[in-house]
Amino acid sequence: QIQRCSRRGAGDTCELPEISTAESFIGSPVAVFDPLSGLASWDGLAVAANSSVFLRLSLSVCDTNAVAVAMCVRGGFYGACPATSGVAEVTAAFDVIVVSELALLTQPGTMAGVNPNISALPRVRAGRMLDELQVELHDSSGSRVTQSVAEVRIDVVGSGAVLMGPAVVRAVSGLASFANLSLTGSAGGIQLSVRAAGLQAFSRRFNLEAVNSIHPVFVDMPPSTIPAGDAFSLKVNLTDFDLVPLNDAVAAGLFVAVQLWEPADSSAQLSGPT
Numbered sequence: 001q002i003q004r005c006s007r008r009g010a011g012d013t014c015e016l017p018e019i020s021t022a023e024s025f026i027g028s029p030v031a032v033f034d035p036l037s038g039l040a041s042w043d044g045l046a047v048a049a050n051s052s053v054f055l056r057l058s059l060s061v062c063d064t065n066a067v068a069v070a071m072c073v074r075g076g077f078y079g080a081c082p083a084t085s086g087v088a089e090v091t092a093a094f095d096v097i098v099v100s101e102l103a104l105l106t107q108p109g110t111m112a113g114v115n116p117n118i119s120a121l122p123r124v125r126a127g128r129m130l131d132e133l134q135v136e137l138h139d140s141s142g143s144r145v146t147q148s149v150a151e152v153r154i155d156v157v158g159s160g161a162v163l164m165g166p167a168v169v170r171a172v173s174g175l176a177s178f179a180n181l182s183l184t185g186s187a188g189g190i191q192l193s194v195r196a197a198g199l200q201a202f203s204r205r206f207n208l209e210a211v212n213s214i215h216p217v218f219v220d221m222p223p224s225t226i227p228a229g230d231a232f233s234l235k236v237n238l239t240d241f242d243l244v245p246l247n248d249a250v251a252a253g254l255f256v257a258v259q260l261w262e263p264a265d266s267s268a269q270l271s272g273p274t
Contacts, residue, residue, distance in 0.1 A: 001058045004020040006018060054094075101140075112243065125241040129182050
């Protein structure tokens, strides 16, 4: 069972312990003694708490009847206990630190080749491994909870994209690292979501481009001022996601169309071979 230490004594001792009503166990607090190994073991036991706190645990040895009647509570610490109960023992006191925030240290996507006239969002190529994404688990002061080994899950938020790769990792010293992730599909304005310890955080929004996406890049731009009716010229390179010009085999047979990007009330018209 859990005891809350009213104050921290010298050498991190627990002073004025009292039964905790604010904290509880995640998992069963009762373990069966194994006579072959000589051990009673708890696997996956955790403490649920709403705020950081200084605690210790009380251990009692009870027979089956004591567990059924009084959950192995011990006189002197927790009130009445059947006479068949063993002598209670306590652990050293320890800090329980509550994770208050998830912080993404890295973000998906590249700003290379982003055209703010079309979309200012970073770009991700479908099917390509994302750079390693790192998530820190912070306490209420914004410091990393280096003791945390919590499970962290990552998902994609938005339609048109599917996340591939290991979506659940365990934090090491309060840091979760996601590697070998990729996205399939094609989508605009999607995000990645990470969840742990009842918390959630989101990445920046980004555009997911199809594997065979083509980027036209202007080589010659139109002049800043064009008299109505005067001819002007344009040149455009066709590139892949990495802005590398397409080779002849890929570009063969492609047609490029040009049109005016104009206000709705504009009367301008584009003439010539478009």
